[in-house]
Amino acid sequence: DFIIGRNERRCWKNTHRAGFMVRATINGLMSDTRLPDDARNIISELVSELESLRKTSDRQKLRLRAIDDNLASAASLQRDFFPRTSPKFKGVQLATLHLPADRVSGDFYDVARIDESHVGLFLADPTGHGFSAGLLGAFAFGAARRATASFPMEPNLVLAAVNAEILDARLSECQFVTAVYAVYDERKRVVTWSRAGAPYPVSVEFDRGVTEIRSEGPMLGVSSATAGAFAVCSRNLGDGASLFFHTDGIES
Numbered sequence: 001d002f003i004i005g006r007n008e009r010r011c012w013k014n015t016h017r018a019g020f021m022v023r024a025t026i027n028g029l030m031s032d033t034r035l036p037d038d039a040r041n042i043i044s045e046l047v048s049e050l051e052s053l054r055k056t057s058d059r060q061k062l063r064l065r066a067i068d069d070n071l072a073s074a075a076s077l078q079r080d081f082f083p084r085t086s087p088k089f090k091g092v093q094l095a096t097l098h099l100p101a102d103r104v105s106g107d108f109y110d111v112a113r114i115d116e117s118h119v120g121l122f123l124a125d126p127t128g129h130g131f132s133a134g135l136l137g138a139f140a141f142g143a144a145r146r147a148t149a150s151f152p153m154e155p156n157l158v159l160a161a162v163n164a165e166i167l168d169a170r171l172s173e174c175q176f177v178t179a180v181y182a183v184y185d186e187r188k189r190v191v192t193w194s195r196a197g198a199p200y201p202v203s204v205e206f207d208r209g210v211t212e213i214r215s216e217g218p219m220l221g222v223s224s225a226t227a228g229a230f231a232v233c234s235r236n237l238g239d240g241a242s243l244f245f246h247t248d249g250i251e252s
Helices: 002-030 037-081 130-150 155-169
Strands: 108-115 118-126 177-185 190-196 202-205 209-212 233-236 242-244
Touching: 108 130, 118 130, 130 155, 130 177, 155 177, 155 190
Parallel strands: none
Antiparallel strands: 108 118, 118 177, 177 190, 190 233, 202 209, 202 242
8 A cells, every 4th residue: 555655646646747747848948939820820729629638537536525525425224224123033043144245235135023023124236236126126125024023934925025116116227136925934934935036045953954945936126926926945053053145246
């Protein structure tokens, strides 16, 4: 870092010195009474163009700074959608990790208590990256909230409802969304879920090792898939067992 900083300072000094030399040379030429009028006009036009370019560069810097500030605000707003605290589980620890590739990403997740013995988990990942994916992710997030209010214990119904809402919106630039909705039963220690094009969940158990749990489920926004298209899976979480739901970003 020190070497880079030193080179940057040297480069700036050289550029500044060159600019001073150019200005000094131009001023000297313009003050020379022997300079032909045509040459004087050409130099004046060049000076005017250089000044215009400098102003354009300053405006571009301001625009880039404004865009960066807006992206920072959007990223902060996206984080506000995520749960600030997770529900307390009996005998199970919940851990989440969100590392966006850009300032704003499409990945969204939500964890909320359904009743005294059930907790719901929703995970969505629109295809693509950046601001447009983030907007679509927020749309899917809101649709999931509405769906889970109607039938929080039925993962396949939730995904079918989110899919229908995305299709009904008829978004002109609609990309597709992968998602998972899961319900954890604290009394039975069983996780029940459906997936929509998302990577297969990974189970880690002492007696079975590491396994992918495969099931059918199309991406959201592709076709008018009904609840029957989203297979329902269940897994008992025994002592020491782990179950990972993730987006495709973890694979890359």
